[in-house]
């Protein structure tokens with residue numbers, strides 16, 4: 057508990073109830089008050105008052121603008137040639153920009169071909185600088201546009217993350233996709249593959265996929281095993297439908313055994329492997345870990361997911377839309393016990409809520425590494441979780457020593473080497489989340505994770521969205537992720553800073569101003585314009601003199617910017633603290649109302665509620 061500042065005692069004295077530091081009430085150790093960096097210089101701002109009690113706090117817009125694409129893909133897998141030929145028809149909200157971007161992820165050496173990009177049957181010219189295809193927007197006035205892209209994708213024969221190895225066809229990013237843009241309609245430029253990390257930038261889309269492949273194939277995909285109809289020559293068409301997916305991934309093999317397991321009434325998992333014992337192990341882990349994640353982080357918004365084992369020495373383990381992919385050699389030394397829970401946590405962090413992989417990869421990687429410890433704690437107890445956290449800590453210690461000036465905010469291409477990348481985005485980021493859990497306690501922490509899921513489902517977000525959800529969880533304006541992203545590795549994590557909101561009742565009625573009343577340095581502040589207007593004042597501002605004038609039938613008040621002085625009916629008076637400025641709004645200390653204007657004011661600390669009569 058913090059000592060109450062002298063200045064705030066003056067405020068408290070005028071109230072019926074004084075209140076202690078909020079930390080004690082919320083059982084939140086070490087939550088510091090919000091840094092005043094949020095303050096803005098301008099006193100004058102035309103705010104709009106909202107008095108709608110059902111108003112939900114406006115969520116920050118996602119970092120990828122939603123163009124609501126839907127894909128219809130008709131494709132054919134030719135195993136002899138290790139090729140997929142096909143046509144993807146993409147329909148999307150036209151951003152009405154000069155250029156349109158498509159992404160065709162793949163290996164530069166792989167010689168993937170685009171034979172045509174068409175708009176209304178007309179061939180379009182385009183520039184290609186992998187993985188980006190740029191074309192002129194053919195119809196800038198159209199609100200929704202459709203492009204047809206004819207492609208031929210070569211499938212590498214080898215243990216690459218996209219390829220065929222030991223008879224298992226891992227088809228990821230096998231078709232051209234619509235590009236992604238920010239809210240200012242600037243297209244993102246995904247970086248080249250650099251040997252580690254995920255350089256992909258996505259948006260959510262709906263899918264209809266027809267894949268023609270040998271009838272002997274069994275599939276595990278982003279949306280079930282497909283509806284199979286036989287064609288001639290031992291081939292079948294596999295039809296799939298999917299909603300709100302980052303990509304459509306398919307892993308199939310004539311050697312696959314696939315088991316479909318119902319985890320809960322709303323969640324079914326297909327597990328594919330060529331090895332019966334491995335399949336049993338994958339099933340055993342999945343049936344344990346998925347209910348734990350659902351309990352801690354909320355139900356997945358998808359009914360069907362897949363786990364696919366790929367050939368020996370295939371690149372590690374990977375997350376794709378509704379898919380966890382794990383290579384056979386991950387069974388050596390029981391690495392599967394860590395990495396399957398890791399990839400399954402990506403179903404929440406990546407799949408259901410996404411960040412920009414090459415820029416803020418710490419968000420999903422850190423949170424899934426932390427999720428592994430949540431699972432271990434639930435299933436095997438505190439010691440088992442602590443063991444993994446100690447490994448992350450050892451990495452973080454090496455990181456602080458070897459890369460003291462590095463930061464979480466590094467982009468994928470800005471790390472000096474693999475170690476800096478791995479220790480930063482995996483181990484250190486996991487500790488960032490676990491550090492938050494320790495500050496909040498489990499109850500609030502998992503409420504926070506659930507809120508991130510429910511707020512931003514099917515959206516691509518950044519660290520500011522995490523802070524927003526944290527604030528909502530605490531009933532406060534909160535900062536934790538944004539400041540820590542810019543912290544140097546050699547420094548410790550910056551604790552949560554929170555400025556708690558207060559509820560306002562005027563007379564018998566709840567009052568919901570657009571700018572929330574709040575507590576800073578144990579002083580209750582209310583939004584000046586909105587509160588005084590609600591109390592019947594006419595409020596005007598004088599930009600030249602930096603003053604605000606509030607006038608009612610009985611009183612005329614003139615406030616000065618950032619000042620504790622004000623003039624009431626011609627007589628200068630003083631508030632215990634100056635006006636607070638927050639996001640270009642002015643807030644006044646509560647004492648003004650009772651000491652200055654004679655209102656009866658009570659403050660209930662338990663409920664953080666101000667009543668004005």
Ligand SMILES: [Zn+2]
Pocket residue numbers: 375398399402421424
């Ligand atoms: Zn991962």
